[in-house]
Amino acid sequence: MTINDFSPKRYYKLVLPTVGLLALIKLTAWVCGAGFDKLGKGLLQGISFVKIMFPPDWSAFPEMLEPALQSIAIAFIATVLGTLLAVVFAIAAASNLTNPIVRNITRFLIGLERSLPEIIILLILIAGYGLGVFSGIVALSLGCIGMLGKLLGDVIEEIDHTMIESLEAVGANKLQVIWFGVIPQIVPNLVSLVLFRFEINIRLSIILGAVGAGGIGYELDTSFGLLQFHRGLTAVLIILVMVVGAEQLSQFIRNKIKLKGALK
């Protein structure tokens, strides 16, 4: 295919999709009310606003520490409990451990959960249990099922089958097969997935906090709502430190496990 090739094949492959894409962009931009003129004006306003936000209000720093700790604690507990839930779901979703009916039902439930954003689960839970830490933790733990359940289920389906067979041959029951045959094989994958999920949960706990799960996200949202932008900037900086810290921590643990070959 050269540059000056105007054959019908090229026309169908390149020109039509491009025109369609441009039309779609125009349409969607109209629906969103987006436009470059608005963007230019908005960017100027945004830059002047970011200037207003500086400097951060360091006097608010000590009272922000407690919500920040709360956010981290929410993410941590949700990761631990969510992992336990997800392992149960993953085992039920693995074709080599359960019968097809249970597997399909579990896969359906996992898919359903995965298509439900955590924030909607939180809204439902808030309607039931009220605002607070409890709803946040449960929403995040349930959110683990969708991602970890599916990925772990795939991991379990790919494990070495000889170990399970030999355990069954010497008369192990289902629970023993899972505890001694399956869990040791998936632990390396499990740890790396859980660390990844912990990073996601830290980010999510901030968003969920703003809706009403408490923590630093709530502080951020209220300070923006009350137009206390210097205070808001302090919260932003704390959040950035939290996110980077969680990332570094998980990277550190991952490297350490890889180096030592522990938990294998």
Place this chain on the structure above:
Amino acid sequence: MNAQLTLPSAKYKQKVGYFTASLFVTVAVCIYLKYNPFLIFADFTPIQRLLGEMLPPNFSLLWQPTIGKAIAQTASMAFLATFYGCLIAFILAFLTAANTMPLKFIRLIVGGFLSLLRIVPPLVCILIFIIAVGLGAFSGMLALIVITVGMFGRLFTDIIENTDHSAADAIYSVGASRLQVIRYAILPQIIPSFIANCLYAFDVNIRVAISLGIFGGGGIGYELYMAMQVLHYQDAFALICLIIIMIVLIEKASDYFRTMILGKEKLR
């Protein structure tokens, strides 16, 4: 393990140590948050009450024009953000990749910018953009663009850096310019995975667009939040069903296109 025959090995002790420590920390954090993990299994009354209020879902709501507009807004937010976000990420990735950008300081600057975008939480983005351009789908879209660039900039850089160098070397040695090297040696290698990642980005962006809607980004998320706030649970349940259907459909469509494009590229 039988203690008379074999003493617990060092590895076993270490495992038990890790396990006990993590259990201890978990319980301590639970106590700190005053959170009882068994409460959800013990007390079903709030969920029962809620289900009683939510059923039957008020599906007649879905025929209202505002809902149709909200869906269109969410979908177009995600689409525009995917398009512009991936485009920007694509260009920035060429400026960050070591095999397309010879100047080290530009690589460092753009790479640092991408890492900064990656760690900025979506909540901060949307709050700033709401003040900059006002409530509505436009601010949600702009926040989504920032999130998309942060998420995929690094990924595209890795894809570009992992391309096969021999083709680039070959045409560079016969006198091709840097742009020609990119056009004829690097682009053909990365286009399939780029398109696949764009489809994946659209998939992710739909979910994020719904979440951003709750904070004033407009679209279906905002409608749902409003329905929840004014305690119209039957409307909310209908909207939740709609959101699930929308996400599942888009996921299936994106999967379909991805296999189609990747399959076609493989055949060529």
